[in-house]
Amino acid sequence: MNNSTTSIAFSIYSNKGVYALFLGSGISKPSGIPTGWDIVIDLINKLAALNNEKLCNSPEEWFKSKYGVEPNYSNLLSKLVKSSSERVNFLRPYFEPTKEEIEQGLKIPKAAHRAIARLVKGGLIKVIITTNFDRLLEKALNESGIEPVVIRHPDDIDGTEPVTHSDFILIKINGDYLDSRFLNTEEELSSYNKKMHDYLHRIVSEFGLLSCGWSAKWDTGFVNILRKCENYRYYSYWSYVGKCEKELKEISDFRKGETVKIDSADTFFTEITDKIEALKSLNDNHPLNADIAVARLKNYIVKEDSKILLHDLLFTEQEVVYNKINQRTDISLYPDSKNLMPVLTDYIQSLETMIPLIINGVFWSKPEHHFLFTNILSRISEPAPHVHSSKYDATESFHHIPALIILYAIGISALKRSNFELIFDCFRLKIDENDSDYSDQYFLIDKIHSCMVDSKIMNEILEQNYKTPISTYLCNILKPYFSNHILSNKEYNDIFDLFEYILSLNYVHIIGEKYGHIWAPWGQFHWRKRGVIIGKRNMLIDFLDEAEKMKSNWDVLKSGMFDGDFEIFIKAKSNLDGFLQKIPLY
Numbered sequence: 177m178n179n180s181t182t183s184i185a186f187s188i189y190s191n192k193g194v195y196a197l198f199l200g201s202g203i204s205k206p207s208g209i210p211t212g213w214d215i216v217i218d219l220i221n222k223l224a225a226l227n228n229e230k231l232c233n234s235p236e237e238w239f240k241s242k243y244g245v246e247p248n249y250s251n252l253l254s255k256l257v258k259s260s261s262e263r264v265n266f267l268r269p270y271f272e273p274t275k276e277e278i279e280q281g282l283k284i285p286k287a288a289h290r291a292i293a294r295l296v297k298g299g300l301i302k303v304i305i306t307t308n309f310d311r312l313l314e315k316a317l318n319e320s321g322i323e324p325v326v327i328r329h330p331d332d333i334d335g336t337e338p339v340t341h342s343d344f345i346l347i348k349i350n351g352d353y354l355d356s357r358f359l360n361t362e363e364e365l366s367s368y369n370k371k372m373h374d375y376l377h378r379i380v381s382e383f384g385l386l387s388c389g390w391s392a393k394w395d396t397g398f399v400n401i402l403r404k405c406e407n408y409r410y411y412s413y414w415s416y417v418g419k420c421e422k423e424l425k426e427i428s429d430f431r432k433g434e435t436v437k438i439d440s441a442d443t444f445f446t447e448i449t450d451k452i453e454a455l456k457s458l459n460d461n462h463p464l465n466a467d468i469a470v471a472r473l474k475n476y477i478v479k480e481d482s483k484i485l486l487h488d489l490l491f492t493e494q495e496v497v498y499n500k501i502n503q504r505t506d507i508s509l510y511p512d513s514k515n516l517m518p519v520l521t522d523y524i525q526s527l528e529t530m531i532p533l534i535i536n537g538v539f540w541s542k543p544e545h546h547f548l549f550t551n552i553l554s555r556i557s558e559p560a561p562h563v564h565s566s567k568y569d570a571t572e573s574f575h576h577i578p579a580l581i582i583l584y585a586i587g588i589s590a591l592k593r594s595n596f597e598l599i600f601d602c603f604r605l606k607i608d609e610n611d612s613d614y615s616d617q618y619f620l621i622d623k624i625h626s627c628m629v630d631s632k633i634m635n636e637i638l639e640q641n642y643k644t645p646i647s648t649y650l651c652n653i654l655k656p657y658f659s660n661h662i663l664s665n666k667e668y669n670d671i672f673d674l675f676e677y678i679l680s681l682n683y684v685h686i687i688g689e690k691y692g693h694i695w696a697p698w699g700q701f702h703w704r705k706r707g708v709i710i711g712k713r714n715m716l717i718d719f720l721d722e723a724e725k726m727k728s729n730w731d732v733l734k735s736g737m738f739d740g741d742f743e744i745f746i747k748a749k750s751n752l753d754g755f756l757q758k759i760p761l762y
Contacts, residue, residue, distance in 0.1 A: 180413070181444065181447045181448050184436075185451035186455065187384065189452045189455045189456065191410065195383060195384040196303035196379055196386070197292065197305070197306075198304075198385055198390060199389050200307050200389035200391065201307065202390065202391075203288055203306075203308065203313075203441045204389070207283055207286045207289075208282035209270070209283055209310045219252040219256060220235035220236065220252065223255060223256060253266075267309070270353075271283065283312075288445040291445035291446050292445055294320065294449050295449060296320070297320050297321070298456075299343075303379055304344075304346050305349060306348055309350065309351065309352055309353035314326065325345050326345075328352045329351060349368070349395075350395075367397045368401070373397075373401060377401050377404060380401060381405045381407060382408075382409060383409075383410060384410030385431070386413045386415075387414045388441050390424070392421060392423035393421055402427055402431065408431060412428070412433030413434050414428040414434070415436040415437075415438045415444060416437060417438055417439070465529055469493065469529050474540065477541065486545075490548050493533060494530070496526075497530050497578065498555055500522070501578050504522045505575050506571075507575060511570040511574060513636060513637050513639050516571065516637045517637055517639070524581075524653065527581060531582075532657060534585045534589065535588075539592065546597065546598045546601055549586050553583060553605060554605055554607060556578050557576065558611070559607075559609065559610045559615075560572055560575040561611060574637075576624045576628060577646075579620075579624050580624050580650065581650060581653070584654060586598065587675040596732050596737065597736070599675075599735070602621075603619075603620075603621055603737075604619065605619070606620065621679060621687070621697075626676060628646070629645075634646055634649075644699050644700050644702070647698075669700075669704070670716070672701075673701035674701070676698070676699040678732075680696040680697055680752055681745075681752055682737060684696045684752045684755075685744065685745075695755065696752055701716065720749075
């Protein structure tokens with residue numbers, strides 16, 4: 177099945193809205209909804225009981241011996257109930273769960289129904305045709321926030337939009353068990369009302385088909401519609417469990433399609449959906465998409481009349497990233513590599529377009545653009561969604577890794593252009609402590625920095641033994657993104673170290689003695705500054721030399737940092753240096 181589901185997933189994903197699903201009773205059997213044959217056997221048992229007869233042989237042999245014909249759904253119903261209204265009440269218990277059945281997980285949507293609902297919600301499936309009377313699919317769609325347009329009778333067709341203009345249509349070609357107009361006798365299923373016939377003929381002619389849970393043995397009217405199609409534009413797949421019925425193979429051959437053996441409807445649709453989502457993830461994070469996004473940004477950022485387009489480009493990507501991060505975050509996970517390394521991988525993938533957008537946007541930005549990037553940082557820094565279960569503090573801090581990456585991407589790119597104003601705007605951002613309406617606020621850098629997760633825990637997550645795990649990890653993953661702006665490793669490392677040092681200085685100044693003593697986050701700059709001791713020049717030394725030379729005219733102070741006061745800067749530097757002396761160089 178693996179190769180077939182790969183082909184099916186690719187076909188559905190590459191041809192959005194082109195494939196229609198055709199679902200039979202086998203799709204609902206795992207839920208405890210009986211198939212037509214299951215009901216036939218049960219009806220034979222009921223009929224025998226009414227006749228005060230015991231079944232010595234198999235139920236079907238008893239029926240054939242007594243009535244001289246093969247048992248089927250229609251001739252059994254005709255012997256038990258006469259009117260269509262009676263059929264509704266007679267069949268209701270087969271489809272509606274009792275309280276006990278609900279507790280046992282019976283007659284409720286299963287994995288296949290939910291996977292199909294995901295396909296519909298993603299816009300990949302626009303049409304579903306089903307022979308089933310049950311409402312499990314409608315329930316699964318409702319759970320996904322979809323209120324389907326349902327055609328249960330030919331009269332319903334007049335009130336619906338054309339298929340090509342509809343977001344989604346569910347067609348119950350034999351009706352619904354709560355509608356006394358449903359079709360279930362052999363005569364009723366042999367042909368369809370002309371309106372329904374023409375409607376279905378157009379769909380099976382213009383759409384690709386994926387069939388599941390249907391044997392082609394009983395629904396003569398639909399089989400005839402399939403056979404009348406001389407031109408069909410797209411491929412078809414006909415799945416089956418166990419042995420492929422000859423009627424299904426004949427239909428598949430007639431449509432020049434493919435029969436697919438599956439284990440169950442649940443595994444079949446789950447596998448298809450998972451593979452489609454994997455394809456989507458690859459496509460969303462493909463480098464070409466990032467390149468296109470950056471090209472659009474460069475075009476917009478230099479044009480005054482494109483500021484709305486620039487805003488929309490960044491805002492859209494911001495919300496995509498925000499949603500991906502929050503879908504992946506679970507602060508109740510124990511903070512180890514098994515639990516959080518896959519989360520970290522997903523975090524990085526979610527940022528693969530955002531990081532180049534930020535680097536290029538900041539590099540070419542003007543002051544009027546700064547709010548776009550601080551907005552992104554503020555949005556992605558929002559606290560993890562509240563959970564009622566237990567949580568781990570380290571995992572809650574780990575949730576801020578994407579925000580920290582964005583902070584560093586903004587900071588390094590801004591520092592390359594000596595854009596201290598934007599850096600300072602980021603440092604004085606305030607964010608909520610939690611997602612409550614009554615949450616306190618704190619400075620972003622108070623919680624989001626290179627020491628926000630304990631070093632030992634972070635090394636366990638990364639399965640490394642770094643001196644400064646978060647700092648080293650960020651340095652490594654961001655370096656490739658700056659290859660078009662910072663050409664040498666030495667310059668990149670120097671700028672990275674300088675940004676971390678400036679962040680630490682501002683932490684000391686802005687946050688102050690929060691716990692009654694000086695503390696500040698530190699990173700690779702702390703142990704890489706050995707070069708200063710042996711007299712090597714680097715950007716950090718030049719930065720401090722320029723401060724001493726320019727004093728109040730220094731661009732850093734003009735940006736507003738350290739209240740624009742050189743003496744306050746010197747005090748912050750002295751406090752930071754004193755603190756760092758207590759931190760071993762390893």
